[in-house]
Amino acid sequence: MAIDHHHHTPPIHGVSTLRVLPDEGGMRNWDRIIVDAKIKTRLLSHALLALAHEKEFYALPGALQRLVILSGPPGTGKTTLAAGLAEVVANELAEKGDTCLVEVNPHALPSEMLGESQRNVARLLDNSLPELALRYPHVVVVIDEVESFAVRRSSASFEANPIDVHRASDAVLEGMDRLMKRSPNVLVVATTNFPGAIDEAFTSRADLVLSLAIPDLETSAQIIALSLVELAGIWEEIGDLASNGDLHRQLAELCVGWDGRQLRRLPLKALSASKELALNPGKLKAKHLFQAVTA
Ligand SMILES: Nc1ncnc2c1ncn2[C@@H]1O[C@H](COP(=O)(O)OP(=O)(O)OP(=O)(O)O)[C@@H](O)[C@H]1O
Ligand SMILES: [Mg+2]
The missing domain is CATH 3.40.50.300 (P-loop containing nucleotide triphosphate hydrolases)
Structure with missing residues (x-):
């Protein structure tokens, strides 16, 4: 409960x-x-x-x-x-x-x-x-x-x-x-x-x-964006990543077939990939997100 x-x-x-x-x-x-x-x-x-x-x-x-x-x-x-x-x-x-x-x-x-x-x-x-x-x-x-x-x-x-x-x-x-x-x-x-x-x-x-279906490319990009925007609400330094539509689309193209839950968790997956990021989420960079796609 x-x-x-x-x-x-x-x-x-x-x-x-x-x-x-x-x-x-x-x-x-x-x-x-x-x-x-x-x-x-x-x-x-x-x-x-x-x-x-x-x-x-x-x-x-x-x-x-x-x-x-x-x-x-x-x-x-x-x-x-x-x-x-x-x-x-x-x-x-x-x-x-x-x-x-x-x-x-x-x-x-x-x-x-x-x-x-x-x-x-x-x-x-x-x-x-x-x-x-x-x-x-x-x-x-x-x-x-x-x-x-x-x-x-x-x-x-x-x-x-x-x-x-x-x-x-x-x-x-x-x-x-x-x-x-x-x-x-x-x-x-x-x-x-x-x-x-x-x-x-x-x-x-x-x-x-x-x-409901597995999200299409555009929707996937929006889900990744939403997830980053939420994090940026806590760690302002992530703001640039959260507003970078090209980045969201590039990531979405690599995540074909992912469900909403997986897309939503991508940024967290990136943050949990290293001790440094886990302790300082504001240091998240695009490369970490790309790494998390294939991790
Ligand atoms: N289309 C979507 N847009 C944004 N977030 C999504 C979407 N689909 C799933 N999520 C996120 O994925 C997580 C899981 O969603 P939810 O539990 O509602 O899915 P479900 O279809 O009920 O899954 P299950 O069949 O495993 O019970 C939630 O955090 C939700 O916000
Ligand atoms: Mg359910």
Whole structure:
């Protein structure tokens, strides 16, 4: 469980973070992810449609599913963007009341046993989340790595008892349906890096499935730039590197196929390559960044 004194961290099984938004963290997660503007626009518009008109849609049951799926390879920003969505939604809807961000992480569930986690999921979907939905005007639930719950029945792995797998995914699906009916002010954002493993019954419940991809050249350069700009905010001497667009592009050309996480960490990788830089990050030079690409 993340210990962060800005966040409430109540002991709800499977919940790794709970944030009441807007908060002093602002839109740090949303702003930090660089993707095609169309993806952010689609995501935000869908969330606002779902959450700003709960009463109207309550009168039209089934018209709108309040489930969004973000899929894509590891390190492409799914989890960060999902949390960031709650931040912008909270900002947009601030006049109508707070937004509670609930991050559900299957690995935060105490048991690895499917049978046990099935009960935990049911408890989460039937008790904890509806209770939060009564306390907060808007709730955004991020279910990270949803494939761990909603395993496609037809390809359940041999290690797990297939009957348990069926039960676990049924429990999620039925629990989701009950949650959506009971709590119209809840939006669920599920992330997965293995869309093939998610149950069709789950994906068909989503009105919006967005795929994030490995960043293209221009985006990669921007991610490297963002990372350097952040460091330059602490060590001013790095300012020249942070504003050197040619450098960012040259580096990006050498990092074809890198995911967002790797690109983002490149400057830190360079800093951790030597004792001198580790102690004096302000001494970072372009050559260190190039060395870090191939290190
Ligand atoms: N498109 C991007 N722009 C900027 N930063 C990015 C991008 N993609 C990933 N990152 C950075 O990489 C790190 C990992 O991102 P995140 O955990 O959101 O990815 P993920 O897709 O959920 O990965 P995983 O599938 O491994 O859970 C974060 O620090 C994030 O800021
Ligand atoms: Mg993730």
